[in-house]
Amino acid sequence: MAEHYIPDDLPTRIQHYINGEFVDSVSGKTFDVLDPVSNETYATAAAGQQEDVDLAVAAARRAFTEGPWPRMKPRERARVLNRIADAVEAQETRLAQLETFDTGLPITQAKGQALRAAENFRFFADLIVAQFDDAMKVPGAQINYVNRKPIGVAGLITPWNTPFMLESWKLAPALATGNCVVLKPAEFTPLSASLWAKIFKDAGLPDGVFNLVNGLGEEAGDALVKHPDVPLISFTGETTTGKTIFRNAAENLKGLSMELGGKSPAIIFDDADLDAAIDSTLFGVFSLNGERCTAGSRILVQRGIYEEFCEKYAARAKNIVVGDPHDPKTEVGALVHPEHYEKVARYVEIGKGEGRLLAGGGRPENMPAGQENGNYIAPTVFADVKPDARIFQEEIFGPVVAITPFEDDAEALALANNTRYGLAGYVWTNDLTRAHTFSQNLEAGMVWLNSHNVRDLRTPFGGVKASGLGHEGGYRSIDFYTDQQAVHITLGSVHTPKFGATAQN
Numbered sequence: 115m116a117e118h119y120i121p122d123d124l125p126t127r128i129q130h131y132i133n134g135e136f137v138d139s140v141s142g143k144t145f146d147v148l149d150p151v152s153n154e155t156y157a158t159a160a161a162g163q164q165e166d167v168d169l170a171v172a173a174a175r176r177a178f179t180e181g182p183w184p185r186m187k188p189r190e191r192a193r194v195l196n197r198i199a200d201a202v203e204a205q206e207t208r209l210a211q212l213e214t215f216d217t218g219l220p221i222t223q224a225k226g227q228a229l230r231a232a233e234n235f236r237f238f239a240d241l242i243v244a245q246f247d248d249a250m251k252v253p254g255a256q257i258n259y260v261n262r263k264p265i266g267v268a269g270l271i272t273p274w275n276t277p278f279m280l281e282s283w284k285l286a287p288a289l290a291t292g293n294c295v296v297l298k299p300a301e302f303t304p305l306s307a308s309l310w311a312k313i314f315k316d317a318g319l320p321d322g323v324f325n326l327v328n329g330l331g332e333e334a335g336d337a338l339v340k341h342p343d344v345p346l347i348s349f350t351g352e353t354t355t356g357k358t359i360f361r362n363a364a365e366n367l368k369g370l371s372m373e374l375g376g377k378s379p380a381i382i383f384d385d386a387d388l389d390a391a392i393d394s395t396l397f398g399v400f401s402l403n404g405e406r407c408t409a410g411s412r413i414l415v416q417r418g419i420y421e422e423f424c425e426k427y428a429a430r431a432k433n434i435v436v437g438d439p440h441d442p443k444t445e446v447g448a449l450v451h452p453e454h455y456e457k458v459a460r461y462v463e464i465g466k467g468e469g470r471l472l473a474g475g476g477r478p479e480n481m482p483a484g485q486e487n488g489n490y491i492a493p494t495v496f497a498d499v500k501p502d503a504r505i506f507q508e509e510i511f512g513p514v515v516a517i518t519p520f521e522d523d524a525e526a527l528a529l530a531n532n533t534r535y536g537l538a539g540y541v542w543t544n545d546l547t548r549a550h551t552f553s554q555n556l557e558a559g560m561v562w563l564n565s566h567n568v569r570d571l572r573t574p575f576g577g578v579k580a581s582g583l584g585h586e587g588g589y590r591s592i593d594f595y596t597d598q599q600a601v602h603i604t605l606g607s608v609h610t611p612k613f614g615a616t617a618q619n
């Protein structure tokens with residue numbers, strides 16, 4: 115085993131959690147889990163198959179039809195959610211250590227993720243208590259109201275980039291609204307998902323409401339998507355996987371929420387605060403190792419400040435601290451898995467033929483003992499990238515950025531919208547009119563002006579074009595996880611055409 119930090123009491127066997135019990139796969143099948151610094155197997159995880167998903171869905175279905183959870187008052191469920199948030203906050207350090215060990219994310223950034231996970235539970239606890247629906251009066255004729263109901267068993271399928279936080283993003287609204295769930299976490303990073311089981315049990319969530327099935331996407335994930343007793347699938351992951359899920363969910367006409375890939379532009383006009391834009395666009399693509407769906411991975415810079423921007427940006431990128439994810443000084447850690455490392459490294463090589471390499475370009479040099487085998491890529495900056503280049507068009511999901519010059523607003527907009535994706539956009543200008551006009555014309559689900567991605571949990575979250583279908587966030591998540599039944603009450607006599615009432619001869 116390579117010399118590097120290993121958290122205390124690291125589990126070496128990761129199981130499913132079904133109906134309040136940790137269990138292995140019925141078949142006994144497992145898969146190996148690697149840590150991204152040594153690339154050695156540190157645990158085996160239960161590889162869920164159809165029969166394991168069937169058991170989990172049956173438990174969730176029973177908890178939904180017979181158990182108290184869907185019938186509890188919002189305040190009662192909110193109390194449980196707040197206890198969950200308390201427990202996540204109390205375990206912040208442990209959670210961050212496990213998450214960093216499993217994903218390779220820098221420890222300082224993993225800590226932020228644990229707090230965000232707790233906040234997601236608090237936020238939806240508040241929202242379901244405050245939530246109300248309309249009643250509508252037709253004077254003298256009808257009163258109509260909305261009867262909002264949980265839907266049933268929600269299938270939650272999540273990626274590996276910020277596993278625990280993204281799981282919380284789905285678990286919190288699904289549970290808050292009274293649904294029961296089956297979570298299928300990403301196979302690269304199954305470690306932290308098991309922590310939910312104890313957190314939920316201790317907080318008073320009834321058995322069967324939360325179920326966890328580990329496994330490969332094509333096996334466990336596929337079985338969940340095709341299961342007839344799972345009316346909802348909330349998925350976050352790659353666009354190609356999203357298309358497969360969309361096709362497979364069609365047979366049972368499921369409700370789908372799809373948060374998919376991105377290739378988001380950051381547009382820097384020549385009147386922007388250049389230093390702030392440089393800080394923010396460095397953070398925007400190199401935080402979370404560049405494994406961030408909303409990464410500003412294409413930077414478009416107005417011609418007059420282009421060379422100055424490139425020079426300053428590259429100098430800072432070269433100075434970014436790449437290293438042991440557990441070291442608090444580390445700014446970019448190890449990519450999650452050797453397969454993903456190979457993919458990102460391939461794009462770096464492609465980029466060398468498509469742009470002017472200003473920083474990085476492969477493995478960082480002189481990694482210390484114990485780190486030589488890690489999935490490290492030096493923050494890589496390419497300038498003069500043409501819009502038809504693959505590194506301009508395709509999601510790399512690593513610490514690699516493409517910089518392209520533009521002359522005026524029209525060219526900037528054409529370049530910004532020139533991809534199949536439409537998740538986020540970042541606009542840097544001090545001109546108020548341009549800021550609003552430009553932002554509103556961006557084909558992006560979310561836009562930040564003079565900032566990187568800073569979330570307000572009440573706002574819509576999601577992409578357009580190939581970046582997703584549907585928006586979650588705030589009340590939109592409540593809408594996704596509930597049916598809104600319209601109940602109509604007649605006041606007085608109802609006016610009905612009297613079919614068959616006329617005598618026939």
Ligand code: NAD
Nearest residue numbers: 272273274299300331335336351352355373374375376407
């Ligand atoms: P992925 O699509 O490979 O896997 C995501 C999940 O889907 C995993 O749990 C996987 O096991 C499962 N899966 C795979 N094939 C499946 C199938 N046929 N049926 C059912 N489930 C299946 O994505 P990833 O590599 O884990 O994550 C990276 C991607 O996620 C990037 O494209 C990134 O942009 C995207 N992402 C998007 C957002 C967002 O909110 N838009 C957030 C984070 C990540």
